Amino acid sequence: MSILSQALWITALGMGLVFAALILLAGLMSLMTRMFRERVPSPVSTDSTHPSPDRERGEKARAAAIAVAVALAEQEQVTARPITPPQPIIVGAWQLGMRTRQMTQKGEMKRRG
Amino acid sequence: MSILSQALWITALGMGLVFAALILLAGLMSLMTRMFRERVPSPVSTDSTHPSPDRERGEKARAAAIAVAVALAEQEQVTARPITPPQPIIVGAWQLGMRTRQMTQKGEMKRRG
């Protein structure tokens, strides 16, 4: 085999495997989020994409929070330091509720530790 | 020698040595605490086990402090993390006085360091 046809084979198989792996992961992620739901009923229902009035208000609040997050993210970009992604900001409004329990727990540890 | 009689010898000699070592250490500890006394006269006299009225009051205060310590220790047990024993709590009331000098010193360092 010439080096170029080797390279072509590598490309074909390589991209194939990469796509296969990520499609598999996507399926597993989908499965996992369905399987392991938070027991506490989440206030945000997951299947409705047509927001109710109530829902919409929350949506807007969240949007506003994200706007702030983006603004902050932009500021950060000036001194882009990818090694310390400001996760708390990215997490933003949406996960705030979900993670409260966990963070409270962590907070306690920090106070103690 | 059969393996079992070997094991018996190991047990006898082993436990003997462990006891011997700890008895020796107990003696040395006793000697050391006698030899190296704090120069500042300790407010808590060491030989009286029959508390004077004054002494008793201190005793109760200390007991109360320890009660708090135990309560806290119990709480901690929920997330038992033996690698970070909350020493300050264990040390409790009793050594508080004794170690004040040392801790002040350490505190200063922290502020400076």
Added chain:
Amino acid sequence: MSILSQALWITALGMGLVFAALILLAGLMSLMTRMFRERVPSPVSTDSTHPSPDRERGEKARAAAIAVAVALAEQEQVTARPITPPQPIIVGAWQLGMRTRQMTQKGEMKRRG
């Protein structure tokens, strides 16, 4: 060569090289401070050694600041810990102005990081 004459040669060449290296460094330092000036005109002019009245007032303020620094340095000496030189104190009054920009920058990082 006897060991002693070897040692004499080592001493001569050694001290010569040490002096040569440090003289060279002194020259380079002199060159660098001249070449790379802060673009913002420094309030302290560098060539006048005869203080103007205004200058003198600043000088006194600085002297006072240094006095404080020395006093603090002395205190520190009690628990001399050369591995953590209290640089912020040594830097003292004089560089305070120059480094403000840089420190502000650092401060921001700390708040974010």
Added chain:
Amino acid sequence: MNLPEWLSTIFGGPTFTWAHALMLLIGGALIYLAVAKEYEPVLLLPIGFGCILANLGMSAYAEESFMRVIYKAGIETELFPLLVFIGVGAMIDFRPLLAQPSLALLGAAGQFGIFGTLLLAAALGFPLNEAASIGVIGAIDGPTAIFVTTKLAPHLLGPIAVAAYSYMSLVPIIQPPIMRLLTTRRERQIRMDYAPRPVSRVTAVAFPIVVTVIISLIAPSAAPLIAALMLGNLLREAGVVDRLSKAAQNEIINIATLFLGLAIGATMTADKFLYDPASGIQWQTLMVLGLGLLAFVVDTITGLLFGKFMALVTGGKVNPLIGACGISAFPMAGRLSAKMALEEDPDNFILMHAMGANTAGQLGSVIAGGVLLAVVAGMM
């Protein structure tokens, strides 16, 4: 190279059998215990993850595995358990023990499980080195167990470390029934005089040095362990090397703990832990776990019995509950004893005595580990 060969090179990876799959579940179970039950999470989580890696081709025995690099750097050299001990030493306060030296005896009594289990394991047919390694689970002290096992029977590191750390977490579950069974309500209500000797700074600083010298002379095999523990304690008590003391309690112990756990987990390959195609199912793993539990129980029993003996000898001045802290498992065992005394009588505060006995147990465990190494190595 032709295509079929190429494809077989790529996809013909390491074999993955049902045994490997089961080991992944075991690794997952350890992580579950760590995360959901908070059983010693700083160790069981890395061990669990290391176990998963070990069975995906990244074991401590695989050539060119990065886990092997870590294993060789920190387990074979024995540095990791020693580094952990430097940190532990910097976190222990020996003053409760120094103030009540007689409690040291309880730290000896709580080690009988080590030797009792060795006896039983030898009777069950384990060779001496394995029997001793199983017995050392009875030290109820992770670094000691790992240090001794690395020298005597490194192939058992996985189950022994898992047992040592799991049982340490199970103190509040395993010990109370034994304590209630072996002590009367009256004994548990014994109040202890609270008249400790004052401990000067000189004593606190001299103590770790003296212990290092004495124990190194009596039991040279325990020397590295005791030296590491006491170095940490010296850094703490010196009061002038705050930087080093903090480094020991944070950077050093955290990094060493993470990689210690990973490397231990990386020894838990399917063939060593579960099923060896050559020799069949590894029943010894289950036996190690079972015998280890026994060692724990025996430790607690002999500790309590010695506590009762001290109560008898002193004419009822010692609460036998503190005998159960002599096993080590610092500091959970100490807290548990104090709590049980409080449950019987809400005014009965024996926490200081319990912590004294518990630190004595920590010393006793290290000494017993060293003694065990010496006597067994001498016998082999």
Added chain:
Amino acid sequence: MNLPEWLSTIFGGPTFTWAHALMLLIGGALIYLAVAKEYEPVLLLPIGFGCILANLGMSAYAEESFMRVIYKAGIETELFPLLVFIGVGAMIDFRPLLAQPSLALLGAAGQFGIFGTLLLAAALGFPLNEAASIGVIGAIDGPTAIFVTTKLAPHLLGPIAVAAYSYMSLVPIIQPPIMRLLTTRRERQIRMDYAPRPVSRVTAVAFPIVVTVIISLIAPSAAPLIAALMLGNLLREAGVVDRLSKAAQNEIINIATLFLGLAIGATMTADKFLYDPASGIQWQTLMVLGLGLLAFVVDTITGLLFGKFMALVTGGKVNPLIGACGISAFPMAGRLSAKMALEEDPDNFILMHAMGANTAGQLGSVIAGGVLLAVVAGMM
């Protein structure tokens, strides 16, 4: 020994040629980019300084050089990139991806640059191992590039690491024109529904374990990288090992980053990078840098095209801009996409989708790196 001999021993040091002088300038330029332009300073500054040392007799190849000690300890063993990944994993939040799993596909599309560049490099006459190492710059992920290059073509470590990290910093400069060119204004204005599935703690904890197992089975060569990344993420999400998570995000990553950078820089000797007296000018360095840039551009293009394809398939529910985050370059690429959407329409918030695609790109890069290692090693 007589005097003239002695003096010649002392002053007849390593030769210092114009090529070495030029390398000092290159090292200085890297430090300049780090300090003045803040291009990935935590890596380019140590690389630049290491480059200077390499050309003053302290290279990774010099006997008795302390840089060689560091190189052997952390690059040859591959520990440094893995340690960095443990820290990176502890800093990444995969929830945006878990909540929108279909974004994972974008993380695959953004890796085409790797293979496209490999093809071109092979066509230009590079041997397969070098071509693959050059292609892996297209992972736009430093530790992956270093890990793969260490195994395939360690002599190219310098230029490849420099390219990987420089281009990562250039995301805000290189990507926007391509994004504007390949997408219509209308496409950039597409708003995305914001209805993520809730992600439970169980999912967040199970995710890193599942990914480690799956990827290690599919692409064993990627196993160490993915294991390190996922170990860090597990420490983060477990919520019970705060000490270890912080150690990963601080001590471990800081120390590993510093020495990784130094050791990489220490491979940039004049003869490897610039001019080899035996073989003349090292044009390959320039070609590596050029081809690496191309890999970046191709990644961005294929990512965007796949984004457009997803927009088409979903009937306009996906904003193609998030295709550009599939390249990795975490987290700059994600932020940039969100920003560009905002610029077209100040009410268009796609940050969560962009970060999901960006973390998918991080996974995709590691997987692609592992796949590349496997298929190329199998071919050679």
Added chain:
Amino acid sequence: MNLPEWLSTIFGGPTFTWAHALMLLIGGALIYLAVAKEYEPVLLLPIGFGCILANLGMSAYAEESFMRVIYKAGIETELFPLLVFIGVGAMIDFRPLLAQPSLALLGAAGQFGIFGTLLLAAALGFPLNEAASIGVIGAIDGPTAIFVTTKLAPHLLGPIAVAAYSYMSLVPIIQPPIMRLLTTRRERQIRMDYAPRPVSRVTAVAFPIVVTVIISLIAPSAAPLIAALMLGNLLREAGVVDRLSKAAQNEIINIATLFLGLAIGATMTADKFLYDPASGIQWQTLMVLGLGLLAFVVDTITGLLFGKFMALVTGGKVNPLIGACGISAFPMAGRLSAKMALEEDPDNFILMHAMGANTAGQLGSVIAGGVLLAVVAGMM
């Protein structure tokens, strides 16, 4: 194996003689100096403890000793002193020196003690390598002394490191009488103009790079030391790698210091330090300590004389006291000079000048160490 044999195996440990006992006392004395007198506690405490371990069977020379593992990892590779220097560099501010470059000369004058002592030691019959190692105590800089001694005469590491660090702590005791003896009250009252050149950020960043290049070319043997020191300083002054700068000033230096001290202490075995059964009492230890003290005194004297010379040349614009800071012993010597000037005249503030001379002394010590290595190695 029969019982008597077994018992003799267990109890027939390493011999413990009066010399070992005396070494334990010496180790204890070092710890006493560290704890009670606070003489460089972060180093003398670990050295003292290491010395105790060395004489309990855990020396750097004992097979299977964990101290040997540490010694080989950090001393033989020379990494520990270099890591300490990275941290020291990150803590030094060279601005006072940059603002007054002429002070650099004082940093050269303060190194004469090194060579003067080498001469005397050679005259006393020490071979060149030992004489040079003894002389380097006159660098009054721990890492430099350890680095040079490791290369020239590693068997003298113990006494030389102890001397280097003890004398560093004794600056406030040893220097004042010499300073009073050699300077007149009038000289000590000289006020120094306070007109430093402004130091821009560019200069502060370029300085460590320029110094690394220049010194590495002039004295390649000093290159690793100067490179480590300047790397730390670059991390500090860059202002964009705060994480790395903090890691250097904390994790890296703390861990390296602890293990450096332990490993140095672990070389202090009775036979090397006190009494070798083969060759008798090791008088050389006392001579090393004595000659080291002399080196210190000579450094101070030549520094002061050069200060007086500069006072003469400048027509009384230089206070000769700052000559005493050229010895290094950073930052105590600088503080002491400023304090002595204040004692003579409470309005005489020369702290900035003293710190400039002191940092020059730090540079001079490293350079002198490198030059010494080169010239002595060339001669041998």
